[in-house]
Amino acid sequence: MGVAFALNSDAFGFSAIPAYGLIGALLGLLVARLARNQKADAAAMDGGSSLSERVLRLERLVGRLQAEMATRQAGSATTPAGQPGPSLPEHDQRAVPAAATPTPAPLLAEQGVATPRDRSAAAPPPHVLPDPLERGLRAARAWLLGGNTMARVGIVVLFFGVAFLLKYAADNDLLPIELRLTGVAMTAIALLGLGWRLRERRHAYGLALQGGGVGMLYLTIFASTRLYGLLPVGLALPLMIAICVLGAVLAVRQDAATLAFMGSAGGFLAPLLLSSGGGSHIALFGYYALLNAGILAMAWFKAWRPLNLLGFSCTFGIGAVWGASAYQSTLFASTEFFLLLFFLMYVGIAVCYAIRRDLSLTHHVDGTLVFGTPLLAFLLQAGLVRGKPFALAYSALTLAAFYLALATWLRRRHPRLSLLCDAILALALIFLSLAVPLAFTSLATSAVWALEGAGLVWIGVRQRRLPTLILGLLLQAGSAFAFAVDIGATDHDHVAPPMLALNSHYLGILMISLAALFSGWRLHGKAEARDWLGWLPDIGLGLFVWGMLWWSLGGFDEIRRYFDLRGSFHGLAHNDALGICALFGVLTAGLARIARRGLDWLLMRWPALALPPLLALIGFSASLFYAPLSQVVALPVALALSWLLLYRERDDFGPDLLDPSHALSFWTLCVLLSVEGWRRLGDWVPEGAWQWSAWAYGYGLALLLLAGPGARLAWPVQRHRRAYLLWGGGPLAALLWGWSVASVFSDGGAAPLFYLPLFNPLDVAQLLAALAVAVWLRRLRIDNLFFDGVGAGILPAVAGATGFVWLNVALLRTLHHWTDVPYTLHALGASTLVQASVSVFWTACALTIMVVSTRRGNRVPWLIGAGLLGITVIKLFLFDLSFLSGISRIVAFIGVGLLLLLTGYVSPLPPRKLETSASAP
Incomplete structure (x- = not known):
């Protein structure tokens, strides 16, 4: 039947069935099987x-x-x-x-x-069920060999023979039709009577005869009405009802499943054996409805599964074959009526079977009927409503409502049938899930599936049902897949959303994210999941990461799409998209903090730590194109709120986690201040060195304020001293030194102001940088953060060399601005005034160093000054004597000579410190 159904599915319209239907049904079957196994295990552990x-x-x-x-x-x-x-x-x-x-x-x-002795003994090994083929062979062998085999085979052969006789007589007009039918009917009555008389002495033989008699009566009435038209439908219908009731009463009265099976099988085969290829489908399905009514009546009293499966297979199998070959859209009303009728009948039969089997400890649910009935009915319904918009979606929604009501009724009336209730509830959820993609777009489908999946995860954890939990996770994965399919099928990057965030695209992302975060909280943040299965928190951690990725990346993509496609947002410039991204990051961290407080979920503290790197990235991006603090208005607000969040988290994290965030936030602020000053000064004063000096003004002021008054702040500097003074101030000091060295290449122009040595924008910035670094080093010593060893000895040398270079460059800039010497290496080297000035200046510097060293008794600096004097003298005789002439040479030699005489008088060589003098008694 299944092969024939599959081969003819296209003819009946089954190609229009979405893949979701088959997937949902298979998922439902999987859930039922898992639930059945779990129920069996639980029953085995309960012990009764x-x-x-x-x-x-x-x-x-x-x-x-x-x-x-x-x-x-x-x-x-x-x-x-x-x-x-x-x-x-x-x-x-x-x-x-x-x-x-x-x-x-x-x-x-x-x-x-279980008996007391059984409970005390060792548990028997688990019984392994044979495969379906083996079970079928056993059932056939049991029917054939269980009882009077010859009688059973004979009655089957006799039934076929009578059917062929009727057809042959009808084809060849051998006897009057009334006589033929009367003979068959009398034979059937005789078989019934003989079987009833033998029911006590030869029980199996009598049941076989009765079954054959009932089947032949079905055959006679159907042939009289369907083939020959001798009986009107109004008379044939009550006769068939009477035969159906007779067969059911005989089977139930004698507790004879064999009689019921043989009688029903004869009834189902009669139309097939007598069919000529034409006729009314209403007569066929009405006849089958009577047979199924008898099976339903017997199911009310007896749990005869083979009989139920016989009726199910014949009804839906023959119906599917007829639909694939003969259905037309004009027959929808009558065909839909019988499909609904058969569906309700076999749902009722499945429920009756579960109620009857309640006396047994196993096999409460017939999975074939429970899941096969809606599956086949839904597939047939898809063929019937082909080409009708939303018809299949309404059908799925109706099935979901029906199964939900049935599950509610069963849970109230038969609370012990928990497994059947769970299976029916799973079917309700599956058809509810299928209704969404059949009615809406993939975006809406993804949203609904995500929320439904989160609900199933919650139910699965609360009720400790692993299949429900797995179904919830699969639905959430399916929601992401449906969203991806929609994105791939439509060009969202070229369609501007009507409103920022308030559109189906972003709402779908939001639902997927919230569903994953809720599921992660149930599995990771709640103790009940951890107490149930130890590996569930790991799944919850993955769902947290998954949900945060959808939340953050989806939000940034929504902002990008809106501004890229529209270019503006209610009058705001395009660059404000960066500010909105920064505010979105702050909003995310703030909501995560509220959720952590309300849900007591520690994982929600991590977004606050992820905010400083995000703002640093946004600030760097803004600095490449804009003045970040004035043109990206929301960025300074986001920075302030970021520090507020760090303040709120001060007691929730250790310093190892908070210190990097504070240091990175401080760096971001310093960079933004410096870039802002650099761009603004460049706009206001494009000439001179004002714009270049802005870097030192920003970094220097930040370092000076940090090491000066800022160091006395209890929060955040004192609480995170290492983060601010060492990790935050160290890079600033290094940048200031690098900027100072790079300033050698600037002429230090002060336009539109007059150039004054040490009072121009560049030299003031140099002095500010030197002051900031000096105050910072002093603060490190006070707070015991200064490093000792080789680095401590190098710092004075680096500072002295940097100061000497700066003073020389300041002299060269002065000569450039006051004497119009071009500020190039070649021009400065060729100028006699510059060379003479440099020689005198070096001598003065050496004199100063040596005098100070003599007063302080420092021999090493004095030797450095003396070395500088030596270099100056060598320069005089090797360079100045050859290239200088006139007044320049006279001034250079006289000036240097006088300074050397003065040095020898006021700054003799300090005495060597004897190591023995310190140890002398």
């Missing part, structure tokens, strides 16, 4: 129900066993001597004890009721 329930089950089981024993004794009494009795199926042979009188303990053990 309460004492009163066990007693009730025991009484019912004893009554059933007594009836079966009486039936078997009656059957064996009619077996001729010397012949073996009817062979029992394998499970029956195992169930019959060897002793003549069964003892209670083995009986209870065989029926699944």
